[in-house]
Amino acid sequence: MDFLGWRVFPLLTLLASFLFIFYMRTSSKPSNSECSLLPHDRFWILSNNIVTPSGVISGAVEVRGGNIISVVEKENQQWKIKSNVVDYGDAVVMPGLIDVHAHIDEPGRTEWEGFSSGTKAAAAGGVTTLIDMPLNSCPSTVSEETLKLKVDAAEDKIYVDVGFWGGLVPDNAFNRTALEGLLKAGVLGLKSFMCPSGINDFPMTNASHIKEGLNVLAKYKRPLLVHAEVELDSESDFEASDGINDARSYSTYLKTRPPSWEEAAIRELLEVTKDTRTGGPSEGSHVHIVHLSDTRASLDMIKGAKNSGDSLSVETCPHYLAFSSEEIPDGDTRYKCSPPIRDSANRERLWDALMEGHIDMLSSDHSPTVPELKRFHEGDFLKAWGGISSLQYVLPVTWSYGRKYGITLNQLASWWSERPAKLAGQDFKGSIVSGNHADIVVWEPDTEFELDDNHTAYHKNPSISAYMGKRLSGKVLATFVRGNLVYKEGQHAPVACGVPIVAK
Numbered sequence: 001m002d003f004l005g006w007r008v009f010p011l012l013t014l015l016a017s018f019l020f021i022f023y024m025r026t027s028s029k030p031s032n033s034e035c036s037l038l039p040h041d042r043f044w045i046l047s048n049n050i051v052t053p054s055g056v057i058s059g060a061v062e063v064r065g066g067n068i069i070s071v072v073e074k075e076n077q078q079w080k081i082k083s084n085v086v087d088y089g090d091a092v093v094m095p096g097l098i099d100v101h102a103h104i105d106e107p108g109r110t111e112w113e114g115f116s117s118g119t120k121a122a123a124a125g126g127v128t129t130l131i132d133m134p135l136n137s138c139p140s141t142v143s144e145e146t147l148k149l150k151v152d153a154a155e156d157k158i159y160v161d162v163g164f165w166g167g168l169v170p171d172n173a174f175n176r177t178a179l180e181g182l183l184k185a186g187v188l189g190l191k192s193f194m195c196p197s198g199i200n201d202f203p204m205t206n207a208s209h210i211k212e213g214l215n216v217l218a219k220y221k222r223p224l225l226v227h228a229e230v231e232l233d234s235e236s237d238f239e240a241s242d243g244i245n246d247a248r249s250y251s252t253y254l255k256t257r258p259p260s261w262e263e264a265a266i267r268e269l270l271e272v273t274k275d276t277r278t279g280g281p282s283e284g285s286h287v288h289i290v291h292l293s294d295t296r297a298s299l300d301m302i303k304g305a306k307n308s309g310d311s312l313s314v315e316t317c318p319h320y321l322a323f324s325s326e327e328i329p330d331g332d333t334r335y336k337c338s339p340p341i342r343d344s345a346n347r348e349r350l351w352d353a354l355m356e357g358h359i360d361m362l363s364s365d366h367s368p369t370v371p372e373l374k375r376f377h378e379g380d381f382l383k384a385w386g387g388i389s390s391l392q393y394v395l396p397v398t399w400s401y402g403r404k405y406g407i408t409l410n411q412l413a414s415w416w417s418e419r420p421a422k423l424a425g426q427d428f429k430g431s432i433v434s435g436n437h438a439d440i441v442v443w444e445p446d447t448e449f450e451l452d453d454n455h456t457a458y459h460k461n462p463s464i465s466a467y468m469g470k471r472l473s474g475k476v477l478a479t480f481v482r483g484n485l486v487y488k489e490g491q492h493a494p495v496a497c498g499v500p501i502v503a504k
Ligand SMILES: NC(=O)NC(NC(N)=O)C(=O)[O-]
Pocket: 103, 135, 136, 197, 198, 199, 227, 291, 336, 337, 338, 339, 365, 367, 386, 387, 388
């Protein structure tokens, strides 16, 4: 190379590097750009309130290829961001919510809910991952084949990521091959009922089924979720035939499912959760009690078992924290769910348990149906379908009702994102740290709105939601799933690019 060549070569190399960096910074998504309302693969989300595991910071989240690649504080030297910036000012930037308990009902009962409507509602509510319950769809997800039907039904319809729980039922509990088939096919864990589920192809399990199930789950290190209520004969004989026990009165329903049902189930269950201890026969498995309502003996027993080293966690739901039995109007079956919403003293104790860390996380238990099955005309609490419709509202509901208890943004992130991610085995979700999926909700804690006819609800049959007519604070501005802006102020991305999560 001549003298001029030696001088030009480094210059050319420098120019090429600049061009390469410029290309990497500005190149739009190689894949379907309609997945996102934002045309960048690499961008920065700025806010004065970014909720990270080490506290709320003012700074930027750098996203590239769907992942968070850095989180930078404003004071930091690296603060030189100029292009592809979305500045949210004082709005809160938080990890997207992970709802570990949602009944999406597809295939088979899409008039109740479906993957498209359910995940649109999730996205509009800041929920970036849903874990679908194995029942209320038809068929129930209890085998490798029925899981395949679920995953196929979800294909191209989901706006957020969706994982699946499988059902532990008497049919598969003692059939190790069948259960392993279901787990190998990718369910994130199993779910069982200790009382009738209300769904014919999802029968209840007893403690021996659960013991067997845990033993199989141990090998896969996945959890068992349990609906912990057992029918106690004396109380289930209850009749609302005389004028005294009016089926339109919520107190009548409350008497049919007393706290002793939860208590008895949890007592029985905790005999088996001992197996999950270090050195126990099902070490590696985990038991998660869904939708706890009773705060008396049930809660004490749970605390005791945790102290003894059982691998155990528990969730409650926003409706138990927002409502109390005293305020439920006669005939208003929108509030019917099981276990039932109890009195206001119980609600206060639920808040205490949550604040003190005895309740680990929150979930929606979004379990909708069609208005006819809520039997609004009769207002009969005993005949109406049990289940609360809430998916789109869980973030503002938790915030609106929790503010007076002094809940913090970090607590919200822990209850709704970090701990649910852990339960569902989602190592790259649940917090804003570099390396994680860019699953993010941006919301304004002080903006109030009314759930009236002008409010757009995306889930099916919004009229059955117990939250309709309420005024809430906490408005979701934007939701990112794996870096795709899937929802922004009343608008969803043109194409549904959520991913079905299948465990490996
Ligand atoms: N079949 C159901 O969806 N049941 C659900 N119903 C409620 N919670 O009222 C549940 O989670 O138990």
